[in-house]
Amino acid sequence: MGHLRRAYLGTMSEVAWRLPGWPQRLLTEFSLAERGSMVDMLAAAQATPRREMRRKYFLHALDEGRHAGIFAERVKALSGGRVARSDAVIEDAGLLQDHGIVGGKTLFERLGELEFLAFVFVAEADAVEQFGVYLDRKLPDPETTAALRDILKDESFHVSYSKLECERYRREGKPVDAALRAVRWRRMKEGWMRFTRDFGEWASGFWLLLLYFGAVGPFRLIARLESGGWRSASGASAVARNGLDEALAAARLES
Amino acid sequence: MPVYVLGISALYHDAAAVILCDGVIIGAAQEERFSRLKHDASLPIRAAAWCLKKAGITAADLTYLVFYEKPLRKFERILATSVATFPKSWGAFPRQMRTWLGDKLWLRGTLCAAFGVRPDRVLFCEHHLSHAASAFYASPHTEAAVLAVDGVGEWATTTLWRGSGTSLTPISEVRFPHSLGMLYSTITAHLGFAVNEGEYKVMGMAAYGQPRFRAELDRLLKLDPSGGYALDLDYFSFHWHPTRSGTPALEALLGPGRFPGAPFTPEGGAAGGAARAESQRWADLAASAQAQIEDAMLHLVRHAKAAVGTDALCLAGGVALNSVANRRIAQEGPFAHLWVQPAAGDAGGAMGAAMWVWHAVLGHPRQPGLARADLGRSIPVDRAREMLTDLGAKFEAVDDPPASAAADLADGKVIGWVEGGDEWGPRALGHRSILADPRSAETKEHVNSRVKYRELFRPFAPSVTAADADSWFDIPAAAQEPACWMLTTAAVRPEKQATIPAVVHVDGSARVQVVRPTASPVFHQLVSEFGRLTGVPIVLNTSFNLKGEPMVSCTVDAMASFVRSGLDVMYVDGLRVERPK
Ligand SMILES: [Fe+2]
Ligand SMILES: [Fe+2]
Ligand SMILES: [Fe+2]
Numbered sequence: 001m002g003h004l005r006r007a008y009l010g011t012m013s014e015v016a017w018r019l020p021g022w023p024q025r026l027l028t029e030f031s032l033a034e035r036g037s038m039v040d041m042l043a044a045a046q047a048t049p050r051r052e053m054r055r056k057y058f059l060h061a062l063d064e065g066r067h068a069g070i071f072a073e074r075v076k077a078l079s080g081g082r083v084a085r086s087d088a089v090i091e092d093a094g095l096l097q098d099h100g101i102v103g104g105k106t107l108f109e110r111l112g113e114l115e116f117l118a119f120v121f122v123a124e125a126d127a128v129e130q131f132g133v134y135l136d137r138k139l140p141d142p143e144t145t146a147a148l149r150d151i152l153k154d155e156s157f158h159v160s161y162s163k164l165e166c167e168r169y170r171r172e173g174k175p176v177d178a179a180l181r182a183v184r185w186r187r188m189k190e191g192w193m194r195f196t197r198d199f200g201e202w203a204s205g206f207w208l209l210l211l212y213f214g215a216v217g218p219f220r221l222i223a224r225l226e227s228g229g230w231r232s233a234s235g236a237s238a239v240a241r242n243g244l245d246e247a248l249a250a251a252r253l254e255s
Numbered sequence: 256m257p258v259y260v261l262g263i264s265a266l267y268h269d270a271a272a273v274i275l276c277d278g279v280i281i282g283a284a285q286e287e288r289f290s291r292l293k294h295d296a297s298l299p300i301r302a303a304a305w306c307l308k309k310a311g312i313t314a315a316d317l318t319y320l321v322f323y324e325k326p327l328r329k330f331e332r333i334l335a336t337s338v339a340t341f342p343k344s345w346g347a348f349p350r351q352m353r354t355w356l357g358d359k360l361w362l363r364g365t366l367c368a369a370f371g372v373r374p375d376r377v378l379f380c381e382h383h384l385s386h387a388a389s390a391f392y393a394s395p396h397t398e399a400a401v402l403a404v405d406g407v408g409e410w411a412t413t414t415l416w417r418g419s420g421t422s423l424t425p426i427s428e429v430r431f432p433h434s435l436g437m438l439y440s441t442i443t444a445h446l447g448f449a450v451n452e453g454e455y456k457v458m459g460m461a462a463y464g465q466p467r468f469r470a471e472l473d474r475l476l477k478l479d480p481s482g483g484y485a486l487d488l489d490y491f492s493f494h495w496h497p498t499r500s501g502t503p504a505l506e507a508l509l510g511p512g513r514f515p516g517a518p519f520t521p522e523g524g525a526a527g528g529a530a531r532a533e534s535q536r537w538a539d540l541a542a543s544a545q546a547q548i549e550d551a552m553l554h555l556v557r558h559a560k561a562a563v564g565t566d567a568l569c570l571a572g573g574v575a576l577n578s579v580a581n582r583r584i585a586q587e588g589p590f591a592h593l594w595v596q597p598a599a600g601d602a603g604g605a606m607g608a609a610m611w612v613w614h615a616v617l618g619h620p621r622q623p624g625l626a627r628a629d630l631g632r633s634i635p636v637d638r639a640r641e642m643l644t645d646l647g648a649k650f651e652a653v654d655d656p657p658a659s660a661a662a663d664l665a666d667g668k669v670i671g672w673v674e675g676g677d678e679w680g681p682r683a684l685g686h687r688s689i690l691a692d693p694r695s696a697e698t699k700e701h702v703n704s705r706v707k708y709r710e711l712f713r714p715f716a717p718s719v720t721a722a723d724a725d726s727w728f729d730i731p732a733a734a735q736e737p738a739c740w741m742l743t744t745a746a747v748r749p750e751k752q753a754t755i756p757a758v759v760h761v762d763g764s765a766r767v768q769v770v771r772p773t774a775s776p777v778f779h780q781l782v783s784e785f786g787r788l789t790g791v792p793i794v795l796n797t798s799f800n801l802k803g804e805p806m807v808s809c810t811v812d813a814m815a816s817f818v819r820s821g822l823d824v825m826y827v828d829g830l831r832v833e834r835p836k
Binding site: 022039042043045046051052054058061062065076101103104107201204205208209211212213216217219220223224225226227228229230231232233244247248251252253254255 | 287290291292297298300301303314321325327328329335336337338339340341342344345348349350352353363369375378379380410411414425426427428430431432433477479481482483484485486488494515520535558612615616617618641642645647716776797809811812814815818819
């Protein structure tokens with residue numbers, strides 16, 4: 001498993017760091033992922049019932065925030081002070097799209113403390129492995145190499161502290177191995193789901209495009225855009241004039 | 256059992272939840288403050304949960320949950336636009352259909368599942384009605400013209416209403432794709448800023464330029480004699496392109512757009528001639544777009560006066576956050592009173608929809624207008640103490656926090672100030688603020704570059720005590736209320752400009768906040784005390800967040816922003832936190 005992964009990362013890295021524009025894209029993704037972990041770690045710092053963990057999660061969050069900044073700086077430097085338009089989010093606002101919040105619950109809330117720690121351990125160990133592979137290859141410039149080396153130190157620390165915490169749980173007789181298995185299984189499942197989702201999107205995009213040209217196109221003849229200027233209001237919102245019952249009935253409608 | 260109405264806005268821009276108990280606002284919160292994702296548009300599950308907790312109820316106790324949009328009508332518009340722009344819309348169509356067929360179309364079920372309410376309790380209020388209601392019912396006015404101007408809701412992009420007592424009667428509307436909000440966003444994107452985020456930056460940039468591109472921009476937008484407007488759609492692609500808002504024709508007309516992140520150096524500095532000229536071109540373009548939106552708003556407002564005739568005008572919709580335009584509406588427009596919903600963007604729709612249910616659907620009489628903005632989550636002091644202790648912060652309880660903070664400010668410190676509930680709307684109004692002494696010009700650069708890490712050209716707002724506002728600022732008579740929400744600008748009196756250089760924009764204006772003791776008693780004390788110490792009853796006030804992040808809400812967020820920024824000291828309610836070494 002580990003060999004396979006390293007081989008895969010190595011091959012990917014040979015390609016990805018060489019194609020024009022790709023290093024920026026990779027580093028942008030890293031930056032966003034680091035910011036996502038910062039948000040997750042801060043949420044954990046807030047939610048943990050174990051008060052002695054709060055500071056650890058908090059400092060971890062600060063590390064991830066710093067990493068996000070370093071990666072963003074590298075993107076900018078490699079782009080000669082400019083970033084691609086599609087990466088503007090990171091330059092302009094750093095708006096975060098990907099994160100561990102699902103259905104209103106943070107990663108910590110969904111996993112609980114033990115599994116969260118197991119998750120941190122597994123994810124950080126994966127990151128260490130990934131960054132290690134990259135460092136073995138030729139990165140775009142010495143500054144990026146130095147930055148990655150610097151970050152790798154922090155990530156190794158994240159591995160060791162989460163490992164220690166897991167060990168502590170183990171001594172307390174908690175099912176640490178089950179948690180680790182659950183986390184690995186979930187990461188695999190999520191990877192697979194991402195793949196099927198992407199594939200599904202691609203496939204549905206194909207069918208929707210067929211629908212578009214086949215079924216939507218003909219209606220073009222009778223459709224036109226609205227013209228500008230004031231026009232009388234179309235809303236069903238005037239219903240209150242006709243009594244409250246009617247108002248309530250209209251308010252129930254989705255159209 | 257009292258009547259509880261939960262208003263929800265989500266799935267487009269800023270998601271929010273607002274809870275009313277018998278028509279009284281118990282709590283109002285934006286999801287981003289909980290999830291820590293700026294402009295978070297996902298269903299506001301955490302904000303809603305907080306609202307229910309604040310009201311002391313569960314979802315089962317809700318009389319109604321109201322969503323701020325009519326989803327099917329919006330879908331109809333998206334479909335109709337795709338058809339009308341065939342085949343150009345081929346790229347956007349699959350994306351849009353995927354999100355709609357995926358979940359947005361089945362919204363009632365989604366809402367029931369997410370918030371735990373029965374289907375018969377779920378109501379829907381039109382997007383622009385939600386905006387209009389958020390402006391009218393939250394205002395103190397019982398008779399008013401109500402204008403909502405934004406990007407787009409279902410079909411409408413601009414709507415005019417007559418508000419009278421509990422009723423809001425639609426008068427007329429402008430429909431998509433003709434949209435002032437979309438026009439301003441297109442220019443925002445052309446200037447290299449993120450749409451729905453960078454609009455403030457365009458406004459800030461505008462002050463450095465001259466509107467010498469007005470003739471070009473006037474080809475994009477035609478104001479008609481009947482008080483309406485239309486876009487020339489040849490220049491726009493937001494209605495059919497998946498990502499781009501302007502066509503090559505726009506680029507040909509206005510010149511190449513600014514690359515995101517390209518340095519903006521209008522005042523020369525280190526930049527050479529070419530870079531400086533390019534910066535000036537952007538500034539001039541921003542100034543032209545700003546002048547255009549102001550003129551367009553005045554045009555609409557004059558029409559509103561002619562059509563409705565009241566003394567008061569209530570404004571909402573994203574465009575109503577343009578404080579410079581609001582100043583001109585107040586100064587040059589025909590209305591004696593202007594009222595703007597502090598969360599004029601889509602977050603405010605949650606409040607409007609809930610108020611609409613209470614007043615218009617259930618027929619209950621009006622309440623006194625919205626008087627305070629600290630409607631969100633507050634931090635129980637023992638919880639803050641516990642958090643700070645656990646995080647290893649060095650802190651002490653102070654007897655008189657506003658006095659202590661004022662002394663720190665007078666001492667030249669830049670402080671983080673967390674007090675009471677967090678603000679409703681995008682502006683920090685003294686509850687989640689970064690504060691500084693406005694008397695030194697270096698403060699502006701210091702806070703921009705070393706505290707908030709944002710663009711140097713962006714201005715800072717002053718907060719002034721209500722009693723002293725007039726002697727420092729020339730606030731238009733009609734804009735007294737918007738000034739309390741930091742939603743207008745005002746000329747700084749010329750003889751005072753040199754005293755508070757950190758908050759005077761390059762054109763001699765300031766986006767002032769007038770602090771009333773009734774609205775924010777503690778913050779009012781702070782500013783008063785600073786005035787007593789220094790003779791200047793004004794503090795520099797900017798939102799407590801770092802670039803790209805939402806305003807801090809709880810202790811952990813505040814602490815995380817504190818240690819990552821160049822702030823000197825932080826107050827969390829009564830606790831004074833020292834900067835860690
Ligand atoms: Fe990291
Ligand atoms: Fe890490
Ligand atoms: Fe809107």
